[in-house]
Amino acid sequence: xVKVTQSSRYLVKRTGEKVFLECVQDMDHENMFWYRxxxxxxxxxxxxxxxxxxxxxxxxxxxxxVSREKKERFSLILESASTxxxxxxxxxxxxxxxxxxxxxxxxGAGSRLTVL
Amino acid sequence: GQNIDQPTEMTATEGAIVQINCTYxxxxxNGLFWYQQHAGEAPTFLSYNVLDGLEEKGRFSSFLxxxxxxxxxxxKELQMKDSASYLCAVRDSNYQLIWGAGTKLIIKP
Numbered sequence: 001x002v003k004v005t006q007s008s009r010y011l012v013k014r015t016g017e018k019v020f021l022e023c024v025q026d027m028d029h030e031n032m033f034w035y036r037x038x039x040x041x042x043x044x045x046x047x048x049x050x051x052x053x054x055x056x057x058x059x060x061x062x063x064x065x066v067s068r069e070k071k072e073r074f075s076l077i078l079e080s081a082s083t084x085x086x087x088x089x090x091x092x093x094x095x096x097x098x099x100x101x102x103x104x105x106x107x108g109a110g111s112r113l114t115v116l
Numbered sequence: 117g118q119n120i121d122q123p124t125e126m127t128a129t130e131g132a133i134v135q136i137n138c139t140y141x142x143x144x145x146n147g148l149f150w151y152q153q154h155a156g157e158a159p160t161f162l163s164y165n166v167l168d169g170l171e172e173k174g175r176f177s178s179f180l181x182x183x184x185x186x187x188x189x190x191x192k193e194l195q196m197k198d199s200a201s202y203l204c205a206v207r208d209s210n211y212q213l214i215w216g217a218g219t220k221l222i223i224k225p
């Protein structure tokens with residue numbers, strides 16, 4: 001069964017702490033994405049990557065950075081967590097490297113981060 | 117700006133039929149997706165429409181009208197396990213996904 005695994009389901013951090021959210025996929029997918037999900041809002045794209053060591057900013061990259069050193073792993077980093085980064089973070093991956101086709105996303109179960 | 121609208125919440129009865137609407141205004145169109153998300157779980161893919169018309173998959177069907185900027189997801193013979201949020205997303209001219217806020221569907225016995 002194909003899988004996207006996020007290392008932490010629940011995290012509680014203090015303002016100013018550095019936070020790492022890890023995501024691993026076992027499907028040999030080229031594309032990986034980080035979204036945040038907040039009540040009443042659609043999924044918002046933070047960063048994405050189409051290849052190893054490659055990253056692109058999404059719609060809301062401020063306050064975040066990412067790392068993709070290996071194809072299967074895509075990490076989201078909050079250098080200095082703030083209370084407005086309290087959210088559900090969803091990692092996703094997709095196979096289709098081209099822009100055509102369905103390019104279906106496979107999501108992880110999410111990491112709920114609370115920043116106090 | 118780009119916008120996806122869908123109802124916030126809907127309630128339906130077990131065994132009945134429900135239609136969840138999605139209207140969109142985007143910069144270009146390269147496909148529309150429906151995902152299902154149970155509470156506390158990952159969204160999972162339900163359907164993809166790129167041409168006008170109805171796509172049927174068992175109890176679930178999805179319809180698209182590109183000229184009207186409109187789609188719906190039709191769920192038949194509702195079961196309690198269909199209680200979930202349903203997310204509509206449109207891929208725009210830059211092949212980026214624009215997401216609606218989701219429709220929470222509550223199924224009552």
